[in-house]
Amino acid sequence: MTLLPVDEALERILDGVKALPGEMVPxxxxxxxxxxxxxxxxxxQPPFDASAMDGYAVRAADVETPRAVRLRVIGESAAGNRFHGAVGASEAVRIFTGAPVPEGADTILIQENADLLDDGSIEATSTVASGRHIRRAGLDFVEGDVVLEQGxxxxxxxxxxxxxxxxxxxxxxERPLVAIIATGDELVRPGEACGPDQIVASNGFAIGALAKSEGAQILDLGIVGDDSAEITAAVQRAAAAGAHVLVTLGGASVGARDLVRQALLDAGMSLDFWKIAMRPGKPLMFGRLEHRNSRNPDSTSRPDTTGTMRVLGLPGNPVSSLVCAHLFLRPLVARLGQRSHTPDLRAAVLASALRENDDRRDYIRASVASGPEGLIATPFSLQDSSMLTTLAAANALIVREPGAPAAEPGSRCRVLMLA
Structure with missing residues (x-):
């Protein structure tokens, strides 16, 4: 069986995906x-010429020469309470930051450059150019300006x-709704007692966090045992809720107890592909399931709708699951949410040797740091797909193409940055 290349898998997943409609929110x-x-x-904004400083609104012509003219203070202009009048020759208005500049004044003499005299008048201790310390009306934006772009x-x-x-x-x-189903009799939730043959379910929390970082809302359908009827019921709950994406975790391989793929097919899923040429994450499944939902779980008014729920069957191993989510779920959620997702691929230099690659694209957990001549990528020595400790410590994945020859320290490589 020829494995599907990673890039083609992503093209198929994104094929026909359109941004969700808009909705009004406070x-x-x-x-x-x-x-x-x-x-x-x-x-x-601002709706009027406003002072940028505390001081005095004056005419620049009256302060051309320091201390040459005494300026009579005729009033005050404060934010929310303007001076209703005009500034004439040898006059000033006390003004505060954000207050409207009175008619007749064309500059602001800041208070540090004004001496207050005994009779209440002031003298300028420094010259001030016309327009100084004034925020002109519309400096930020004008009515009708596009201030924020779509997307x-x-x-x-x-x-x-x-x-x-x-x-x-x-x-x-509208926020993409991502439903998540974790499958397996061996799984228990964090905090629950583990039996001798059980492990704590972690994938769903990691996948949910990643999807939320792209703007999704999460429908956690919990842990489903290795039972076809239970799996089918969970899939139906996702469809009834109007999920745009269903993520299943585990149970999609070839074992006798891997029941997810068949349950989805029985529910009407059109399988696009199963298994891709990558490591970790070979047993990735993708399909489409037409559904009719009664309403969005966060809405009381959304009418019945029909649509396509895209199904991503991620591997059960936690590293495989999260690497696949980075590569495929993130761009899918981003496109549904009217955003573009561009992988952060960079050039780097290997800090240690790598053996030749086989016929799958390899994503190797690594630590990437800046060096004197660019980025240096240090792969972790252990790459087992069950080890979350190395993924949590990694800030990048070294990307190696199928058939890549052995690489020595100092060789160039590509890295996919994770953070």
């Missing part, structure tokens, strides 16, 4: 969400900008 809930449409300013994932600065532009509600792309 700005308080917009952090981390992706804009479904360009965002235009509903107001001008932008909002962070604190983006949320703040949207608020400043006058938006209380934002149109954001």
């Amino acid at each position: 700005i308080e809930e917009a952090d981390g969400r992706v804009l479904a449409a360009p965002l235009s300013a509903m107001r001008t 932008r994932r909002l962070g604190p600065a983006g949320v703040g900008l949207a608020a400043a532009a006058g938006h209380a509600m934002l149109s954001v792309t």
Whole structure:
């Protein structure tokens, strides 16, 4: 059986994937969400010429020569409470940061450069050019300006900008719903007592965290035993919830107790491929399952819909599972969420030798650090696909193509950065 190349597998997984539709959310809930449409300013910022400093609004012509003119202070302009009047010759208005600049004034004499005299007037101790310390109306943006582009994932600065532009509600792309099923009689949840033949289920938490980092919401369907009926029921729950992606963990290999693939086929999944030419992660499965859901679990108003649930059957070994998720789940979730995912591939130099590769693309856990001539990649000596300690310690994967010859220390290589 010829194994499917990694790049072709990714192309098939992403084939036909379109961004999910938009929905309106309050700005308080917009952090981390992706804009479904360009965002235009509903107001001008600042809406008026504003002082950038505490001091005095004056005419530049009156302060051309230090201490040449006494300026009579005729009022005060504060943020939220402007001075209603005009500044004339030899006059000044006390002003504070953010306050509107009064009519007639064309510069700000900062308070450090003004001497307050006994009669309440002031003298400039330094000259000030016209326009100094004034934020002109529209300096930041003008009503109608596109301030945030479609597809932008909002962070604190983006949320703040949207608020400043006058938006209380934002149109954001619906978050991809990723359902996760862990399978195996040997699994127990963290904190539960382990029997003599059991292990703690860890994959689901790692995969869920990775999917959430790409903007997904997670539907954890828990641990399902090695029972076809239980697996089928869990798949049906994912479909009923309207999951865009179903991730199964383990149980998709060729053993007599590996029941996931057949259960999915019995549920109507169209199998695209099973097994790919990579290490770790050879037993990766991908298919599509048409479904009808009653509503999104986070919504009370979404009508019945039909759609395609993409199914990723990840290997049971935790390293294999997470490496496959980096390569295939992340770009799938990103595309559904109207974002692009570009793998962070970089050139590096090997710190130690690597043996020749076979017919699968190899992803070798490594530590990458900066050296005098670029990045240096140090592969871990143990690469067993069950060892999470090395994956947790790794910040990159060395990517070796099928048939790559043995490599000596100092050889060039490619690394996929993980963090």
